[in-house]
């Protein structure tokens with residue numbers, strides 16, 4: 729039976745790895761969770777009923793492994809990392825709360841921009857530059873589509889804290905996109 | 916009257932939970948009068964849509980041959 733799982737490594741390895749890499753950013757971590765996923769699949773293959781495709785089943789296991797790892801990393805992060813973070817609201821607003829760097833109209837229609845590979849490539853670059861802590865929360869919320877409550881419970885943070893972090897992630901990403909894709913006013 | 920900074924925060928928050936009535940009205944009023952915050956709101960919504968698309972995007976990064984072999988070996992050891 730392990731021979732079948734082995735062929736799955738060839739058939740689904742790339743898909744699982746891409747999925748993991750887009751959530752974890754780090755190739756070594758992505759390879760690790762993919763390996764854990766196949767091992768878990770091997771151990772629990774009697775529970776695979778064949779109702780869903782192997783890929784769907786494997787991705788389901790992988791999602792759990794990714795969230796587990798993110799939870800672990802978020803517990804282990806150093807206090808230093810939190811303290812050293814520049815808050816984007818200080819960059820984008822003056823002391824009176826007026827825009828210091830004005831958001832430009834991107835002049836795009838959502839339906840059209842998303843077909844553009846270049847836009848997605850810039851978005852990926854911008855995601856690369858998010859600080860770890862913001863990236864982890866943003867991935868759980870926007871890629872894994874976890875609800876706020878679930879994330880708060882999982883990572884043991886308050887909802888106010890989560891909302892501020894997501895806000896900062898969004899502020900940074902839209903600033904980065906403006907700069908690198910839309911060629912807005914230089915910061 | 917809410918400042919642009921406050922509005923930007925509330926616009927992001929409104930993606931997480933329904934805002935209380937007073938805040939919702941405050942944001943709506945501000946957005947009617949402020950084209951910069953309207954542009955910001957548009958960007959924020961576009962960002963969410965883009966992330967949704969990215970979440971479903973097709974695989975593009977291949978697993979390295981080394982990793983593939985390592986995983987197969989681990990499966991062999993574990994399967995015994």
Ligand SMILES: [Zn+2]
Pocket residue numbers: 918919922945949951952
């Ligand atoms: Zn404004």
